[in-house]
Amino acid sequence: MKLRFHHPDPHGTPGDPGGPRHQSARSARSAQPPTSGGGGRLNLLLSYGGWRATPGETQLARFLQPMGITSYTADSGEEAAELIRKLAIHIAVVDLAIPIRRSAGTTAPPGGNRILQLLRRLHQPPPTVIVRPPQPATRENERGLADALREGAFAVIDRPMKLETMLEVMRRILRRHYADNWPA
Numbered sequence: 001m002k003l004r005f006h007h008p009d010p011h012g013t014p015g016d017p018g019g020p021r022h023q024s025a026r027s028a029r030s031a032q033p034p035t036s037g038g039g040g041r042l043n044l045l046l047s048y049g050g051w052r053a054t055p056g057e058t059q060l061a062r063f064l065q066p067m068g069i070t071s072y073t074a075d076s077g078e079e080a081a082e083l084i085r086k087l088a089i090h091i092a093v094v095d096l097a098i099p100i101r102r103s104a105g106t107t108a109p110p111g112g113n114r115i116l117q118l119l120r121r122l123h124q125p126p127p128t129v130i131v132r133p134p135q136p137a138t139r140e141n142e143r144g145l146a147d148a149l150r151e152g153a154f155a156v157i158d159r160p161m162k163l164e165t166m167l168e169v170m171r172r173i174l175r176r177h178y179a180d181n182w183p184a
Contacts, residue, residue, distance in 0.1 A: 041182045044071045045089045045126075047080050047115060049097030059163050060093075064170070068182065076102045077111025084118050091173055092119055093166075095131045120152060127154040127173045129166070134158050 046061060061071035072087065074080035077100040083089070096112030112130070119125050130153045135141035148156045154177075155169045174180055 042069045042090045042178075043087050044069050045074065045080060045083055045087075045092040045094075046071055047074045047077075047093065047095045047098045047112070049095040049099070049110070049112070049131075060166050060170075063163070063167065074098070074115075076100065077114050078102075080111075080115045081118055084115075084122070089119070089122075089126045090178075091170070092126050092128045093131060094119070094128055097133060116151060116153075125152060127177050128152065129154055129169055129173075130156045131161050132156060132158060 044061075044064065058073075061073070064071060072083050074083055075098070077098055079102075080094075080098070092115075094112050094115050097110050098112050098115065100111035100114065112132075116128065116130070119128055130148050132144065132148075135144055135158065145156050154173055157165060157169065
């Protein structure tokens, strides 16, 4: 079950209690106008590969909500692509295990790399945090880390994702990319 936080006033700003703070791609379709600048002052894309019953991404969204960060979750590469087209994404958390599409009965191939490609093609690519499965060997771990950083990832976190680690990464992103200020 996915938690979604909504408030009756979809036009509120992050500093006031109004406005959506955590949405899925499906709820964003109805709540947001189809513009590239929609959403809040700081929009966070959270993709999730479905590897845990209570994902750290849901916990992260709950912690960041009071700070005015609007979190948008995607359960598939297609949902993430739709959010990327409709909203200005300021920070992205990409689970490499996310399926390309939600399909009933069959397992879809991973779509995390496709999301990374879409984000890199943006006029202003957002800082991106990659969440990946644990690596079986040191050599594979180092090669995967080097590849991700070369492709522009801000950080790479192995599953299971620890909430404290992710909050620290978010703090570093805000400091380095946004000078401790929310994007305007």
